[in-house]
Amino acid sequence: MGDTVLLDTLEILRKSGNKIPEQVWETVEDAILGAFVPQMTVGNERPCEESDFKQYLLNIGSKLKAIALIFQQIVQNLGCDEFHSNKQISKNHAVHLLILCGEHSIDDKWTTKETIKYSEELLSLLCKLWCCKSVSLMLIGDESRQEYFGLFSVALLSLRPKLEKNTWKTYPAAVSCYQWLLFQVKSPHLSPHLSSVLPTALIILDDFVLDNRICGIKCLNHITDNVTRTELGWSGHGDVIYKALEPLLYQREAAIIQPLVSCLITVLGKVEGGYIRDEPNYQWSRYDDVLEKLLQTMEMEDSLALRLAYITSLPPLLAAAGLRICRWSKRLLHVCGCYLEVAGHSQQKEAQHTLLAVQVFLHQCWPLVPAHSQILLEMLLRLLCDITYKEETTGRELDAEEQHILNLIEDCLVLVVKIAPEQSKMLCLDLKNRARFNRIFETVIDKVFE
Known part of the structure; x- marks a missing residue:
């Protein structure tokens, strides 16, 4: 939209009072449609880059500013009831403006801080015109009003040609808008x-x-x-x-x-x-399929970034699977033991999430703990020794992460000793007397076996 058109439109709005001429709506419509992110045919061959939107970024800021100025004037001229009285016009303009704002809702290759700011401003103005408190209410409809309808279906229908199987990769902004609209509902x-x-x-x-x-x-x-x-x-x-x-x-x-x-x-x-969270159905399920694939991959993985990603995802998956993880107890503890052997020396985040996985196992599969008490105690005491050894050799106090790991180790040891007291006492018979490695180690052992 040129400066001359903008000034003429604003002048018409100032003189028109609460009746908006059709000419103004046509100008607004053209301005909104002209501000949409254009199709990028290169998207079929490779992911779009910031340089592909260089031409678009040259004037999109001024276009959105002009549209914002026009809508500010419309808000001053019109009450929400007047705007809503002509539903067809209001709906079309509202949907197009929603899509434009959705394209500029987040930081991306075709957006700038300026366009995101004007997008938020336009959404605020649109909510005033639509007599609703939020974008979500605009999309789903407001049941408190006598005549209400949501714009979500209309917006999806308007976006559909850009999101078909053969076109969506050439409209990356439409994908971003779809995600933004979806998350509002x-x-x-x-x-x-x-x-x-x-x-x-x-x-x-x-x-x-x-x-x-x-x-x-x-x-x-x-x-x-x-x-x-x-x-x-x-x-x-x-x-x-x-x-x-x-x-x-x-x-x-x-x-x-x-x-x-x-x-x-x-x-x-x-x-x-079933519909009940703790329904006793422990036949083989797709939880087992996922656990099988995940544990198999974790056993063979040597990339530190991937190991951290896998072990971070494991505790919530185990908690969701519940007692089904009993059939994976041996393999699960083997994976946790291998991860703790490496994590105890350098990978503190990995150690924390591994211990959380062990905690979930102890809570969910407590009947099996006595049978696996030796493996559990070995891995936990080895990690305790590694963590506390640093404090003794370097002479510095444990940092926040190391202290958190220490607390998790103590919690796991307490659970093992509580669930399998006889086995723990037999396996750790001489630990309190002979294995006095350092001060912190002794303190934790005394707490666990008190």
Whole structure:
């Protein structure tokens, strides 16, 4: 929008009072559509780069500023009731403006701090015009009003041509807008739109670009978390999501592991077992399939970044699987022992999450602890010796992370001794008398066996 057009439009608005001429709405419509991020055909060949949007970034800031000035004047001229009285016009403009703001909702290759600021300002003005308190209410509708409808379906319909299987990679801003719109709608309002939002998330997931896969995983996690178990069962939606996520377990990329496991936990929580959380159904399930693949990969992994990603994801997965992890106890403890051998010397984050996994095992599989007490005590006491040995040799006090690890070790040892007192007493018979390695070690042992 040129300066002359902007000034003419503002002048018309100042003179028009509370009646907005059709000419102004046409100017606003053209300005909004002209500010959309253009199609990038290069996206079919490679991921879009910041240089691809160089031309777009030259004037998008001034375009959004002009649109914001016009809407500020419209807000001054119009009350919300007047704007809402013509639903067709208000709906079209609101949807187009929502999509434009969604494209500039987060920091990305086609956005700047200036465009994000104007996007937030435009959303605030739009909420005033639509007589609602938030973007979420605008999307889902406000039941407190006599005439209400949400804009979510209309916005998805408007975005659909850009998010088809053959076009979505050329419209990266439309993908960002879809994710932003999706995250604004939560339970129970997302359920009616399940068949509309799920295909796009699956299309984004099925890509070779890491960022797109992570985006698809986050969208699927949000969808699964905000619909009911019954709705996921309709037409096998839950099974489709699981089948789409399962192959990603074999991919060795640290950035994808945590969101992937988190999404799988959400999906399995809805599609496995009964409606009662602790229903006693311990037959082989897809929890076991995931644990089998994950533990197998963890055993062979030597990359520190991947090891940390895997072990960080393990405790919540074990907690979600519950008593099912009993059948994996031997393999699980072997993995934890191997990770603690390395983590005790340098990888403190890895040690913390490994100990959390051991804690989950102790709580969930306590009947098996006596049979595995020797392995548990060996790995915990070895790590305790490694951690406390540093304090004695370097002469410095333990830092916050080391102290946290020490507390976790103590908690795990207390649980082992409490659950398997006879075995612990027999295995640690001479520990209190002969193995007095250092002051902190002695203090912890005294607390555990008091």
